[in-house]
Amino acid sequence: MKPAASTALAAGLIGMALLLALGALLPKWLQFLSTMSAANGIVSLGIVLLMRGGVVSFGQGLVFAAGGYAVALLANKLGVTDALLLTLAGGAVAALLALPFAPLLARYRGIFFSMLTLALSMVLYGVLVKTDALGGSDGFNMSRPTLLGMRIADAWSGYVLYALAVVIAGALAILARIYFESTRGLVSLAIRENELRVQYLGASTTRVMAANFVIAAFMGGAGGALAIMALGHIEPNFSYWTTSGEFVFVSILAGHYSVLAVFVASFVLELVRSFSNLYFPNTWQMALGIFLLIVIRFLPRGIGSLWLDWRRRKAT
Amino acid sequence: MNTLVTILVDGITYASWLFIVALGLTLVFGVLKILNIAHGSFYAAGAYVAATFVSWFAAWQFAPWLSLVALLLAAVAVAAVLAPLTERGLLRMFYGRDEVLLVLVTYALFLILEDATKLVWGANPYFVSAPYSLFGTVPVAGQAYVGYDFMLIGVALFCGVGVWWGLNRTRIGKLVLAVIHSAEIASSMGVDISRVYTFAFMFGILLAALGGALTAPMISVQPGLSVGVVIVSFAVVIIGGLGSIQGAALGALIVGLARALAVHTWPPAELFSIYVAMAVVLVFRPEGLFQQVQARRI
Amino acid sequence: MSALLSARGLHKHFGAVVAAEQVSMDINPGEHISLIGSNGAGKTTFVNMITGYLKPDHGEILLEGRDVTALGPAQITRLGVARSFQMPQLCAEMSALDNMIVAAACGDGALSFWKPAHTKAKRDRAHVLLERFGLNAHAARRVAELPGGVRKLLDIAMAMTHRPKILLLDEPTSGVSTEEKFPLMDTVTAALGSEAVTVLFVEHDMDIVTRYATRVVAFYSGRILADGSPARVLADDEVRRYVTGTAH
Numbered sequence: 001m002k003p004a005a006s007t008a009l010a011a012g013l014i015g016m017a018l019l020l021a022l023g024a025l026l027p028k029w030l031q032f033l034s035t036m037s038a039a040n041g042i043v044s045l046g047i048v049l050l051m052r053g054g055v056v057s058f059g060q061g062l063v064f065a066a067g068g069y070a071v072a073l074l075a076n077k078l079g080v081t082d083a084l085l086l087t088l089a090g091g092a093v094a095a096l097l098a099l100p101f102a103p104l105l106a107r108y109r110g111i112f113f114s115m116l117t118l119a120l121s122m123v124l125y126g127v128l129v130k131t132d133a134l135g136g137s138d139g140f141n142m143s144r145p146t147l148l149g150m151r152i153a154d155a156w157s158g159y160v161l162y163a164l165a166v167v168i169a170g171a172l173a174i175l176a177r178i179y180f181e182s183t184r185g186l187v188s189l190a191i192r193e194n195e196l197r198v199q200y201l202g203a204s205t206t207r208v209m210a211a212n213f214v215i216a217a218f219m220g221g222a223g224g225a226l227a228i229m230a231l232g233h234i235e236p237n238f239s240y241w242t243t244s245g246e247f248v249f250v251s252i253l254a255g256h257y258s259v260l261a262v263f264v265a266s267f268v269l270e271l272v273r274s275f276s277n278l279y280f281p282n283t284w285q286m287a288l289g290i291f292l293l294i295v296i297r298f299l300p301r302g303i304g305s306l307w308l309d310w311r312r313r314k315a316t
Numbered sequence: 317m318n319t320l321v322t323i324l325v326d327g328i329t330y331a332s333w334l335f336i337v338a339l340g341l342t343l344v345f346g347v348l349k350i351l352n353i354a355h356g357s358f359y360a361a362g363a364y365v366a367a368t369f370v371s372w373f374a375a376w377q378f379a380p381w382l383s384l385v386a387l388l389l390a391a392v393a394v395a396a397v398l399a400p401l402t403e404r405g406l407l408r409m410f411y412g413r414d415e416v417l418l419v420l421v422t423y424a425l426f427l428i429l430e431d432a433t434k435l436v437w438g439a440n441p442y443f444v445s446a447p448y449s450l451f452g453t454v455p456v457a458g459q460a461y462v463g464y465d466f467m468l469i470g471v472a473l474f475c476g477v478g479v480w481w482g483l484n485r486t487r488i489g490k491l492v493l494a495v496i497h498s499a500e501i502a503s504s505m506g507v508d509i510s511r512v513y514t515f516a517f518m519f520g521i522l523l524a525a526l527g528g529a530l531t532a533p534m535i536s537v538q539p540g541l542s543v544g545v546v547i548v549s550f551a552v553v554i555i556g557g558l559g560s561i562q563g564a565a566l567g568a569l570i571v572g573l574a575r576a577l578a579v580h581t582w583p584p585a586e587l588f589s590i591y592v593a594m595a596v597v598l599v600f601r602p603e604g605l606f607q608q609v610q611a612r613r614i
Numbered sequence: 615m616s617a618l619l620s621a622r623g624l625h626k627h628f629g630a631v632v633a634a635e636q637v638s639m640d641i642n643p644g645e646h647i648s649l650i651g652s653n654g655a656g657k658t659t660f661v662n663m664i665t666g667y668l669k670p671d672h673g674e675i676l677l678e679g680r681d682v683t684a685l686g687p688a689q690i691t692r693l694g695v696a697r698s699f700q701m702p703q704l705c706a707e708m709s710a711l712d713n714m715i716v717a718a719a720c721g722d723g724a725l726s727f728w729k730p731a732h733t734k735a736k737r738d739r740a741h742v743l744l745e746r747f748g749l750n751a752h753a754a755r756r757v758a759e760l761p762g763g764v765r766k767l768l769d770i771a772m773a774m775t776h777r778p779k780i781l782l783l784d785e786p787t788s789g790v791s792t793e794e795k796f797p798l799m800d801t802v803t804a805a806l807g808s809e810a811v812t813v814l815f816v817e818h819d820m821d822i823v824t825r826y827a828t829r830v831v832a833f834y835s836g837r838i839l840a841d842g843s844p845a846r847v848l849a850d851d852e853v854r855r856y857v858t859g860t861a862h
Contacts, residue, residue, distance in 0.1 A: 056416050104599060111351055111415050112602050115554055119595040122547060126588025178728050183719040186731035190716045193705035200665070200703070201720035201772065202691040208725065241547050245423055252420060282434040289427030296421060297409060 008177035015260075016170035023162045031162045033270050035230045038165035041266035042172055042223035044250040046216030049176065051256045052185070053212050054192030055109060059117030060220050060247045062124050063094035065239035067221025068228040069134065070094070072142040083145040083164050087225045094221020098214050106210035109195075121239050128236035139235025142228055165226050172219060173259045179215070180259070188212060249288060253295050255302015265303060321457045323576045329465040331572025332472035333531045337545060338552040338564040339475060340523030346496045346559030347516035349415060350407065353422040356546025357429035358394060358521045362528025363537045364433055366390035367442040370532070374446065383447040387529040394525035399518035407517070408510075426542065434539055441538035448533035468530055475523065480561055492516060496559060551594040557604025566605055616679070618643050618812055619695070619780055624663055624673035626836075633659040634670065635836040641780060646813045648823045648844070651833030651857055657816045658700070660833070661782050665697050666690040678779075692721065696778035700785040700816075702769035706758040710749060710768055713757060714740035714775065721776035746805045747771045763790045763798060770802055774811075781806075783815035787822055795819060799826055820848065820858060832857050 023031060043064050050057050067090030074080040074089055101120065108116055129137045145161075146152060152160045179185050190198050191205050198205050228234045237243060246269065254265035269288070276284030299305065341355045369386035402425065410421050451463025483489035494502040495512045503509045528541070535541075552571050556563025571590050578585040597604060617640035626634040634656050641647065649657045662668040664675050666687045674683045677693055691697075705713050715736055719725060744750045747767050752760055757768065766786065773781060786802065787795040799822060806813070817823050823830060823844060830847040832839040834856045840847045847853055854860045 056420075108598075108602070111419065112598060114416055114419065115351075115550065116595060116598045118547075119551070119554070119591045119598060122551075122591040123588045123595060126586075126591055127584075129587055130584035181730050181732070182726050182728050183722075183731045184725040184727050186712065186716055187719055187725055190705045190708070190713075190720075193707055194703055196687075197699075197703040197705065197772075198716070198720060199687045200691055200697055201717050202688055202776070203720035203725065204688045211727075242543055248420070248423070282431050282439070284431070285427040286431035286435075289424040289429075289431075292424035292427070293406075293421065296417065296424070300417075 008174050008181075012170050012174040012177070016166055019166045019170075020163055023159060023166065026162075028158045029274075031158045032230065033274060034267070035158075035162045035165045036227060037263065037267040037270045038162075038169040039223045039226035039230060040247065040250065040270070041263040042169055042226070043220045044247045044254065044266055045172065045176055045259065045262050046219035046223075047247055047251040048254060048256045048259075048262055049179070049188075049216050049219070050212055051251060052180065052192060053188040053209050054195070055113040055209070056248065056251075057117040057216065058114045058241065058244050058248060059119070059121030060216070061239040061241065061244035062117070062121035063098060063217040063220030064224040064227070064243065064247070065121075065124055065128065065234075065236070066097045067091060067094040067224030068234045068238050069128070070221070071225040071228055072140065072234045075143050075145065076140075081143065081146045082149070083147045083161070083229055086145060086229065087164070087168055087222050090225025091218040091222035094224065095214050095218040097221075098217030102210040102213045102217075103206065105213055106206040118241055118244070121244055122241060125236050125239040125241075128239060135235070137236055139233060139237075141233050144232075145229050161226075161230050165230070168222060168226060169263065172222065173263070176219075177259050184208060184211070246288075249292055252292060253302060255299075255304040257301065257308045258304030261302060261304030261307065318457065318459055319580055321459065323573070323580050325456065325461050325465065326579070327573035327576030328469055328569070329572075330575060331568040332465075332469045333527050334548065334552060334572055335472045335565055335568035336475050336530070337524050337527035338549045338556070338568055339479060339561065340520035340527070341549050342553045342556070342559055342561070342564045343479070343523070344517055344520035345553065347492060348407070348411075348513050349499075350418045350422065351415070351550075351558070352520075353419060353546060354402075354425040354429055354542075355422075355520075355524050355549060356542035356544075357426050357433070358398060358524040359528035359545045360433055360537075360542040361394045361398060361429070362391050362525030363532040363535075363541060364437050364442070364528075365394055365525070366529035366532040367444045367537045368437075369393075370444045370447060371442075380446065381450060384450065387447065387532070388526075390529040390532075391522055391526035394528075395518050395522035399521040400514065402521070403514055403517040411513075426546070430539070430542065433542075439539055441536040442532075443536055445533050464533065471526075471530060475526075476561065476565055483561070488515075548590060551590050553604070554594050555597045555604060557606040560604065560606035563604050563606035617641060617676075618678060619664065620676040621660070621664055622674050622676070624660070624670045624675070626659055626663060626668060626670050632836045634663065637673070637836070637838055639831060639838065639841065641812060641814065643779075643812055644810055646826055646828045647815070648827035648830050649814065649816045649833060650818070650820075650823060650830060650847075650853075651839075655833040655857075656836040657833050658784060659836070661697065661784055661814075661816065664690075665695060665782065691778075692723075694779035695782065696773040696776070696780070697782040698766075698770045698773045698784060698786065700788060702762075702765040704757045704765060704768060704772075706756070708757060709754050710744065710757055710760065710764075711737065711740050711753040713768060713772060714743055717772040717775040743771055743775060746807075747801055763794045766790055767798060767801065771805070774805065777809060778811065780812045780814065783813065785816050785818065787817065787819055795822060796825075824848070 043060055047057050047060050070093035071086045071090045074086060080086060105113065105116060128134060134140065147160055187198060187203055188208060191208060195205050224238065250262065250265045250269055254261040272287055273284050276287060337359055341352060344350055344352050366387050369390045370383045373383055373386045406425065410418055448462065448464050451467055453460040454463045454466055483493055491507050492512055494507060495509060499509055548571065552567035553564060555570060556567030570593060574589050574593065575586055578589050619641040621637060621639045624634050624637040637660060651657050659668065663670050666685045666689065674681055677695065682690055682693065705716065715731055718736060718739060719731065741750055741753060744753055749764060749767055749771060752764055757765065770783060770786060787798055790798055803826065827844050829842065830844045831841045832847055832853045839856065840850045840853050848858065
């Protein structure tokens with residue numbers, strides 16, 4: 001069997017190339033949809049990474065908002081406008097924010113981990129809503145980003161952001177797959193199964209979980225950066241619990257076995273959201289809810305597990 | 317001095333309806349071990365049905381005081397219809413599964429109920445303020461406060477004492493306590509677990525709907541109610557301790573007073589103070605102020 | 615010859631229950647010590663304390679002269695004290711091979727963020743270890759599907775991945791059928807091979823004790839009743855009354 005790293009690399013690069021080519025042909029609304037799917041998918045990928053360690057974060061909105069606000073401020077106040085740089089900055093700021101909390105959160109499991117992450121994201125929400133300097137509950141707009149020193153023409157802005165999102169998502173997807181296949185990734189799965197045993201084998205499980213938390217935060221921040229560049233606007237709602245809930249929905253739908261499944265699931269969410277809003281307003285949340293129940297009941301390991309099982313059957 | 321009294325009345329009023337709702341949430345967790353994200357949706361359902369019933373009673377020209385009966389009936393209606401449907405039709409399928417998984421199931425339910433309410437009542441707000449003036453005003457320290465608020469405090473006290481008495485002094489209550497302590501052991505001793513679950517869940521929903529019905533005259537009943545209520549209720553039960561009645565009371569008081577204090581002295585703190593308290597409790601005493609559940613920490 | 619591990623005056627209580635009272639024991643290199651005693655006598659509490667899972671209320675634990683009383687299981691394992699469990703603690707959804715790879719990775723020190731877990735070298739190493747325990751046939755199977763005796767051996771195999779200085783086996787033959795008990799212990803002894811591993815095993819079956827132990831420590835009510843050669847301890851009056859139940 002080929003080493004996982006090179007398979008992931010090859011598949012990822014080919015996929016990215018295809019998407020980049022395809023993107024130029026897509027109508028603007030579909031480009032935007034795909035951009036948001038990629039951005040949000042990255043955030044959900046962070047949750048999936050944590051899920052592989054056995055914990056579900058209900059507060060990914062914290063890092064999503066942190067990345068978004070950081071980027072908006074960098075662009076508006078400090079004149080940093082390069083989109084690529086902003087994405088990385090968003091991730092970095094979010095990771096830095098998560099760093100002091102990581103050792104603390106690394107010691108929590110089950111509902112208490114979920115509630116603590118939820119509480120932290122709501123603290124940020126509460127602060128943001130009341131901070132008039134940041135636009136309060138309305139938030140504020142972000143100035144147009146540039147790319148590699150060049151201004152992005154209006155006609156091209158949709159595609160450029162789409163391309164950036166595809167490249168960043170692709171890169172992070174490949175890195176995530178490499179991480180999942182690494183020794184640390186395998187040990188994370190083992191922690192999910194039997195944490196006591198892993199400790200008794202000599203590994204510091206809190207350190208592994210803390211590192212996972214920071215990596216997931218980076219992803220949340222990078223996704224937040226891309227999202228706000230696509231939307232042009234940031235607001236406290238990015239940190240609200242219902243936003244975090246949507247990311248969790250995508251993670252559950254995707255499961256933790258396949259990185260690609262996360263982006264597929266994210267795309268499905270965006271699709272359902274758009275079409276429902278257009279044709280059946282007041283039903284898209286219901287559709288999501290029913291969808292989620294069906295997945296939990298009949299496909300508890302997510303749609304990614306379908307592919308995993310197919311591969312296993314092929315091997316035997 | 318006046319501000320202090322205002323803060324106290326404000327805070328305790330807020331704490332009262334919050335306690336009624338949180339009591340339901342903590343009971344459901346204590347018995348069924350489910351942290352119900354849809355709890356706020358039942359609150360909203362109570363508010364909407366209350367709005368409908370009150371307007372019907374007004375249209376049928378019933379005496380004004382009967383609108384209170386309408387509120388009560390609304391809560392009962394919501395519990396009687398939605399609780400069995402939810403518990404037997406949905407939750408039952410997932411008993412025994414991971415507690416976080418159950419939270420996700422209730423999250424799905426929340427999503428469904430959000431849109432269901434919009435489909436039935438539409439997206440426009442309802443105002444049913446008539447009952448709010450039923451109790452006139454009450455002078456306290458030279459200021460006039462709305463009598464309805466004090467009624468609410470009274471109801472909260474009644475619910476708290478009632479539930480405590482019901483659990484500790486009646487036979488059924490002792491069975492419920494047994495299940496709270498350990499469903500496995502209670503079951504092996506012959507207690508009909510599934511009936512206790514159904515009863516506890518229905519009672520929890522009744523409390524949520526009651527909270528919604530009683531506050532309907534004080535607010536504008538519109539989409540999004542559930543979202544705000546459930547998250548504050550979560551903060552209350554985490555602070556007080558999952559499964560604890562006293563905890564729900566203390567948690568509600570802390571949250572209510574903190575909020576009132578913030579609103580009147582430092583408004584920016586109004587929202588985040590609640591969640592800072594929640595986070596602080598989780599960090600230093602995750603079981604909450606009245607320990608009932610062992611926190612999963614290592 | 616100084617002791618490899620030294621427990622001094624360990625005391626532990628849970629509410630009114632005294633699980634350990636003035637427990638002192640020196641574990642010397644090369645010994646095969648059997649801990650005996652009825653359920654609740656304090657054997658597993660002792661094992662939990664010297665592996666860092668429980669902190670004693672009083673007393674200290676020295677490993678090669680170093681005070682390890684405050685350390686946790688991960689650290690103590692890295693210092694060379696490995697443990698298997700009465701109920702095998704495994705990653706049930708993973709294959710036996712993966713469990714071994716995890717065991718190897720955890721004890722190796724730094725966990726890599728990018729180096730693959732399933733390299734040929736790592737697989738081979740895991741297969742070799744499985745072979746020593748006669749488990750290679752089950753390598754690819756999900757642990758949840760494996761029979762009890764196999765899971766017991768796998769648990770022990772995982773503990774032995776990094777050539778521990780001290781190997782603690784908590785009831786290695788419990789839950790295993792009578793015909794399988796001796797073969798299991800023989801497999802373990804053979805796998806230990808020529809390596810100077812000090813073994814401590816909690817055991818209820820006196821046949822196993824007499825056959826494999828060089829020293830026996832009897833527990834009762836949280837205290838050590840007797841400590842010495844198997845012949846002497848098993849003949850001791852108190853031990854016969856309180857532990858083996860063969861009093862005259």
